Amino acid sequence: MDIQKMIQKAKAHPEAGKMGMIASHLGIVRATSRDGSRVESIQVSYDHGVLSSILQDIKMMPGIIEVLVDTKEGTLPIGDEILAVVIAGDIRENVFKALITVVNRIKAEASKKKEKFKE
DSSP: OOHHHHHHHHHTSTTGGGOOEEEEEEEEOOSBOTTSOBEEEEEEEEOHHHHHHHHHHHHTSTTEEEEEEEEOOEEEETTOEEEEEEEEESSHHHHHHHHHHHHHHIIIIIEEEEEEEOO
16 A cells, blocks of 8 residues: 555546645554454455445545545554545545545445454
């Protein structure tokens, strides 16, 4: 995953002149779960058909010019990158809304995650 390369790709979009903002998300494996339990690693997989559908929906949101996503699957250790998202659009209200929406939808609809806890 290379957020900088993703940003450069977004900036090269044919409609880049309409862009006023690029926002990104880089998810990484935490050492603790939401309930505070100690995590050793996580197992992650994605439904790529659902992911593609989500991206098409996000691209249709007002002001959005480009949506780029990179995922990592398999057993991932603490500190490893899981999900990278880059959203380019006209104004911050549109871009932030799209970024939050796409990350939430990917987590809820397109990904499966199982944490392996430390003994």
